[in-house]
Amino acid sequence: MKGRPVPSAVRCSALLAVLAVLLAAVAVASLALGSVRIPPGEVVRIVLGGERTGAFASIVWDVRAPRVVLGALVGAGLAVAGTVLQALVRNPLADPFLLGASSGASAGAVVVIVLGVGAGVATTVALPVAAFVGSLGALVVVWALARRGGAMTTGRLVLAGVAVQYVLSAFTSLVLVLSARAEHVRAVLFWTLGGLGGARWSELALPAVALALGTGLLLALARPLDLMLAGEEDARGMGLDPGRFRAWAFVLTSLVVGVLVAHSGAIGFVGLMVPHAARMAVGAAHRRLLPVAALGGAVFLLLTDLLARTVAAPEEIPVGVVTALAGGPFFLWLLRRSTRAEGITG
Template identity: 75%
Template sequence: MRRGLTLLLLAAALAVSIVAGLALGAVRIPPGQVLDIVLGGPGARGAFASIVWDVRMPRVLLGAVVGAGLAVTGAVLQALVRNPLADPFLLGASSGASAGAVLVIVSGAGAAAAAGGMGLPAAAFAGSLAALLAVYALARRGGTMTTGRLILAGVAVQYVLSALTSLVLVLSAKPDQLRTALFWTLGGLGGARWDELALPAAALLAGTALLTALARPLDLLLAGEEGARTLGLDTGRFRAAVFVLASLVVGVLVAYSGAIGFVGLMVPHAARMAVGAGHRALLPVAALAGAVFLVLADLVARTAAAPEEVPVGVVTALVGGPFFLWMLRRTSRTEGVAG
């Protein structure tokens, strides 16, 4: 009942946030008229209808899909490494995906990829997977993984990837490529189009379904690696397979939204407080909560400094930075000084 009530409340919150995202902006549309347009009522035509359907609806839906996907993968990565500070952004997955996307854009394949090709998502996936594997290998040196080592490994990999991305941008002499690539480093939903929603939505639905089906082994791994092995789980193969799956989801999402940080860090913790740590209940709740959070964050990004637009990654970082410091302090108290 608690899980069902939480899902119902989050679904209602998502509906409200979507209506708010469609109504607010440079041109304000009354919520009643937004509902009339969406439901095909008498006011479903005209300039307001074009703003709702052609400009805002793809952006709001992409925000919901990306927020849900980042929250789900964040919850799974926290179970895989048994660390509450794990997150696609902090572990370098988002930075790796951005680096891969920027390389494709600057190499000249960006136009075809932006038109619906697979080059951009494939490069983002490869960068995401490479970054996650590098962080995991560095953090596991010596056979143990501490919070301090995980954070240091993530920061190191992020710095290397940021330097690589900056080098590629400096060497690129084309202003249009620089402007396009800057989008990937800051994160944003302003370029959302209807024809680009299918792939990230498919990645979210398939990834969430597969990860929810793996809820029991994720619970075992979160409870302890030795216990999971005793109960017959091949932790090495399982962790590698889920790393690949999480990287695929993150890579596809970042290919269309850029690097948006801290969603996968904050939302899973809120979801655990609502329904507990069991992944069968946690992942759907995290997906809905992540969708609500990013839709609202994007709404703030495009209205707080209107008519100028702030990258949504800046908004999530302003919220997530203090949360990360609080989590780091809380985790350090339980572990002591990590080496």
């Protein structure tokens, strides 16, 4: 005799609990492993006891903990942004990186760095503002190109995203060539490949606020997002203006992506893979999907960053390279499946 199916809410709560435990375990591993290895028990003692003195405590609190916190924030934010973008454009290939949002944010941040806009606090403000403007601009351009001339298809969306990324890459290279300074080369490589090594406690407040505010507002908009995923006609029938809602959601998503990328550089494929895994686990309802995607994204990026720091130790691989190696094959598989569904033959 078959048992009753587990209610979706119970399954979602159980999955969130498992992900929270995984996040804590990966965080401890990230604090323990590195060029100097610290016993996990010692890490737990230092963190729970608030110990601040000693060599191990200094490594944990001053070097590794900010990186862990930033990684969790960025992973969660990119996963949430990818989930929302997939609903807004009704396409499984939507992702902050593939739609140019991350590239646009990186381009804006690079301009601020190379041109030396402001100093001190002014730069801290200018970076996320420029990244937000770049992210929003790239999203709008990709959306306009994909919609031009008729219905938006997977192929049109991918081509528009690739085209915008090439233009932004060329623009970034031009800014770099005109600058021709060694420190700018290092900065541009950071924004291009993505990395968490520059995390500082003093710079984590803005990403944390952006993620909390953005995710909270998007959770409040879970019902409209469900309607957008169902289709524009259904959304209109339920009293939603799809165009206006999409515009505001683009702004909100770009704000989250811009602020996070301003601190981590462009890290691809997190917003593509994690939402799919979360949707398979809890379904498409955004009230459950967004929290699962957020925790899943945090776990995934911390795991990939841990791999990036340890696989070639003492050298460190940019975390964006590791996510691209994992996400590239997944993207090709998803693209093949999507084009088949649309009846496109190769």
